[in-house]
Amino acid sequence: MRVRNRKGAAEHLENNAHVVVENPADFKGRWAERFGNNHPIHIEVGCGKGAFITGMAAQHPDINYIAIDMQLSVLSYALDKALEANLPNVQMMLVDGAALTEYFEDAEVSRVYLNFSDPWPKKRHEKRRLTYKSFLETYEQILPKEGEIHFKTDNRGLFEYSLASMSQYGMILEKVWLDLHADEEFAGVNVMTEYEAKFSSKGQVIYRLEAKFPKRG
Numbered sequence: 542m543r544v545r546n547r548k549g550a551a552e553h554l555e556n557n558a559h560v561v562v563e564n565p566a567d568f569k570g571r572w573a574e575r576f577g578n579n580h581p582i583h584i585e586v587g588c589g590k591g592a593f594i595t596g597m598a599a600q601h602p603d604i605n606y607i608a609i610d611m612q613l614s615v616l617s618y619a620l621d622k623a624l625e626a627n628l629p630n631v632q633m634m635l636v637d638g639a640a641l642t643e644y645f646e647d648a649e650v651s652r653v654y655l656n657f658s659d660p661w662p663k664k665r666h667e668k669r670r671l672t673y674k675s676f677l678e679t680y681e682q683i684l685p686k687e688g689e690i691h692f693k694t695d696n697r698g699l700f701e702y703s704l705a706s707m708s709q710y711g712m713i714l715e716k717v718w719l720d721l722h723a724d725e726e727f728a729g730v731n732v733m734t735e736y737e738a739k740f741s742s743k744g745q746v747i748y749r750l751e752a753k754f755p756k757r758g
């Protein structure tokens with residue numbers, strides 16, 4: 542992995558504006574134009590160094606993927622992976638996931654992935670958790686009715702919190718795994734994230750859920 546300072550990482554992103562979208566708000570309602578097709582759009586909020594999104598994009602060429610992170614350095618590593626794999630169906634955005642409605646029209650996104658999100662264990666930081674109710678409101682707005690969130694983590698506290706937060710919000714918990722890697726059938730399609738590889742190699746259990754928003758109205 543190439544080590545870059547902040548300036549180097551910023552230049553790397555700027556030099557690859559065909560992958561890292563410079564002004565994502567300009568594409569609100571127009572992502573199909575950016576990708577050059579009408580394929581469904583799946584986003585990962587907090588993509589980190591990009592192993593998941595680039596792996597998924599290689600497996601599913603008929604889905605358009607957008608990798609989102611607010612940290613310059615990690616996104617620059619995700620960019621390296623996307624460039625190396627030369628995937629036409631991956632775009633990236635250096636933005637805060639709290640502001641997704643600035644970048645996507647209602648129902649423009651078909652699925653949201655959250656992987657190994659920061660647990661923010663202190664109660665006073667609850668609002669920063671990516672499964673806090675204000676984030677769920679944001680995802681619901683950009684997803685269609687009954688749109689889905691797929692979430693995995695090694696952190697039991699965050700997993701339990703997210704189950705409660707989603708069900709209080711009225712979401713339907715469709716599938717729950719309490720030990721993802723014990724599921725041999727899922728193992729065949731599972732694309733690991735960097736954190737997943739690290740924690741599972743230490744023997745930690747990985748939790749996963751798929752939940753959908755209610756129809757409402």
Ligand SMILES: C[S@@+](CC[C@H](N)C(=O)[O-])C[C@H]1O[C@@H](n2cnc3c(N)ncnc32)[C@H](O)[C@@H]1O
Nearest residue numbers: 587588589610611612637638656657734735736
């Ligand atoms: C613990 S890392 C996990 C990275 C990756 N998903 C993985 O599993 O390897 C969490 C990532 O979420 C990003 N993140 C946290 N809050 C975010 C937010 N509000 N918007 C965008 N990214 C966020 C962090 O910058 C960090 O890169």
